[in-house]
Amino acid sequence: MKGPGLGNLIEIKGVTHAYKTKAGPLPVLEKLDIAVAEGSFCAVVGPSGCGKSTLTRLIAGLMFPDEGEVWLHGELVKSPRKTVGMAFQNPVLLEWRTILQNVILPLEIVAPRMPRRQKEARALELLEMVGLTGFEHKRPSELSGGMRQRASLCRSLVHKPDVLILDEPFGALDAFTREDLWQTMHELRQREPVTAVLITHDLRESVYLGDQVVVLSGRPAHTQHVMDIPIPGPRPLDMLYNKDSVDRLAVLRKQIQIAQGRTGNEERAS
Amino acid sequence: MQINWQKILVPIIAMAILVGFWEWLVWYKGWRTFQMAAPSDLWPAYRRHEALFWQYGWQTLWRTVAGLAIAVVVGTFLGMIMGLSRIMNDALYPILVGFNAIPKATVVPVIALIFIGQHDFNTVLMAFLISFFPIAVSVAIGLSTLEPEYRDILRSLGASRFTVFWKIALPKTLPEFFGALKVAATLAFIGTNLVEIITPHGRGLGHLFQSAQTNSDFPLMFAVLIALAVLGIFLYYVVVALERIFAGWAERRPT
Numbered sequence: 001m002k003g004p005g006l007g008n009l010i011e012i013k014g015v016t017h018a019y020k021t022k023a024g025p026l027p028v029l030e031k032l033d034i035a036v037a038e039g040s041f042c043a044v045v046g047p048s049g050c051g052k053s054t055l056t057r058l059i060a061g062l063m064f065p066d067e068g069e070v071w072l073h074g075e076l077v078k079s080p081r082k083t084v085g086m087a088f089q090n091p092v093l094l095e096w097r098t099i100l101q102n103v104i105l106p107l108e109i110v111a112p113r114m115p116r117r118q119k120e121a122r123a124l125e126l127l128e129m130v131g132l133t134g135f136e137h138k139r140p141s142e143l144s145g146g147m148r149q150r151a152s153l154c155r156s157l158v159h160k161p162d163v164l165i166l167d168e169p170f171g172a173l174d175a176f177t178r179e180d181l182w183q184t185m186h187e188l189r190q191r192e193p194v195t196a197v198l199i200t201h202d203l204r205e206s207v208y209l210g211d212q213v214v215v216l217s218g219r220p221a222h223t224q225h226v227m228d229i230p231i232p233g234p235r236p237l238d239m240l241y242n243k244d245s246v247d248r249l250a251v252l253r254k255q256i257q258i259a260q261g262r263t264g265n266e267e268r269a270s
Numbered sequence: 271m272q273i274n275w276q277k278i279l280v281p282i283i284a285m286a287i288l289v290g291f292w293e294w295l296v297w298y299k300g301w302r303t304f305q306m307a308a309p310s311d312l313w314p315a316y317r318r319h320e321a322l323f324w325q326y327g328w329q330t331l332w333r334t335v336a337g338l339a340i341a342v343v344v345g346t347f348l349g350m351i352m353g354l355s356r357i358m359n360d361a362l363y364p365i366l367v368g369f370n371a372i373p374k375a376t377v378v379p380v381i382a383l384i385f386i387g388q389h390d391f392n393t394v395l396m397a398f399l400i401s402f403f404p405i406a407v408s409v410a411i412g413l414s415t416l417e418p419e420y421r422d423i424l425r426s427l428g429a430s431r432f433t434v435f436w437k438i439a440l441p442k443t444l445p446e447f448f449g450a451l452k453v454a455a456t457l458a459f460i461g462t463n464l465v466e467i468i469t470p471h472g473r474g475l476g477h478l479f480q481s482a483q484t485n486s487d488f489p490l491m492f493a494v495l496i497a498l499a500v501l502g503i504f505l506y507y508v509v510v511a512l513e514r515i516f517a518g519w520a521e522r523r524p525t
Binding site: 061 | 425429433437438441444
């Protein structure tokens with residue numbers, strides 16, 4: 001069996017996967033290839049229902065592909081690993097726990113023997129980074145959507161994962177809150193180096209946060225286009241409005257249209 | 271804090287009107303105590319048999335609570351299996367629905383015949399049989415409707431199914447569980463009383479009711495009904511108190 005490419009922490013090679021349905025197998029991924037270098041952010045965009053969430057479950061080791069391989073850190077993924085952190089569009093905080101206790105949750109699984117004080121210190125450090133100091137002892141229901149999502153990000157990072165899987169974590173937020181969280185994400189990366197896969201529907205988000213943007217085709221998804229964005233972080237928000245970014249967005253928009261099976265003319269007509 | 275007199279006075283006045291009407295009706299119709307009881311007859315009836323009320327009341331209460339406790343354990347366990355396994359859900363659900371559809375009064379003679387003479391056991395068993403269903407169903411629904419993300423967060427770290435159950439699924443189901451427990455507590459009382467009335471064996475308020483009925487002693491019958499209501503209300507509020515302690519987080523706080 002051939003190992004992963006040098007320096008790539010996440011390597012998805014020729015992954016094909018189909019769901020079994022009553023009407024027969026429903027292929028969602030077909031010969032998908034994605035490689036993410038250590039410490040970099042890979043934004044994955046694609047049409048709705050193209051299998052992006054399936055991809056996150058494959059990387060997390062919650063599912064296994066019919067064909068192909070998923071490598072993390074030079075190891076073939078055969079089961080869930082303690083070195084993965086996940087955050088979703090729904091922050092899924094536990095209502096009966098305070099914010100602090102929510103953030104600690106992964107440590108209870110990964111490091112059950114770690115002294116409570118140490119767990120709390122680690123969680124408080126992260127909460128401070130995302131600006132939630134003073135809210136540690138609140139319940140999730142007492143926080144705004146943006147704050148809940150910040151807490152969810154802290155929880156995904158608290159056990160210092162190698163791999164961060166973000167499944168549209170900013171998708172349900174209003175535009176201003178979303179931009180705030182994008183900047184928070186850059187700040188977090190400065191202090192908590194992590195390799196990440198970010199699933200998103202927002203092309204601006206992919207360009208602002210990604211070191212690499214992967215466009216998936218419509219279902220069954222394969223890698224249709226890969227764009228590198230070699231700009232070191234933290235990036236200023238203005239960056240989205242400079243010429244390079246506008247050009248990149250135009251390319252990505254075009255690629256999405258191709259992925260959706262549409263041409264530019266049709267879009268203008270509608 | 272300001273006392274809301276309207277909230278206190280309105281129910282009291284409403285109840286006073288109802289009791290007053292009842293008293294008046296009995297007086298107006300000239301019913302005797304073997305035909306109907308008036309509210310004013312109840313207290314003397316209670317005083318006449320005060321010791322029995324406490325003794326039998328305790329018997330009814332402990333057997334109800336014992337049956338309910340077993341229903342909680344078994345119901346939660348059944349709900350757990352059904353909520354976590356599709357196959358077990360498909361297998362058990364029709365059986366439970368079928369069993370629940372049987373009028374429980376018909377089960378009493380069967381149990382009495384099988385476990386002949388085991389009065390306490392029969393009564394506790396009946397209280398359990400009648401009350402575990404809502405608990406099992408609510409736990410099963412609570413578990414099966416758990417959003418997959420909750421599971422994924424822990425499963426992606428290699429947590430076992432039990433850990434996911436213990437840390438997330440179980441606490442998340444508590445509000446539904448307590449909702450069902452309120453219903454189950456009332457049902458368990460019905461179960462206990464069914465046995466006490468249908469197969470009387472000299473124990474429990476149901477027995478007192480039954481012997482009052484034999485003598486057409488309406489004041490005593492109504493006094494027993496009130497005593498049962500008091501016990502039922504007491505048990506209900508015990509459950510509410512437990513709910514506040516264990517699932518108080520589910521209550522919306524005024525903001």
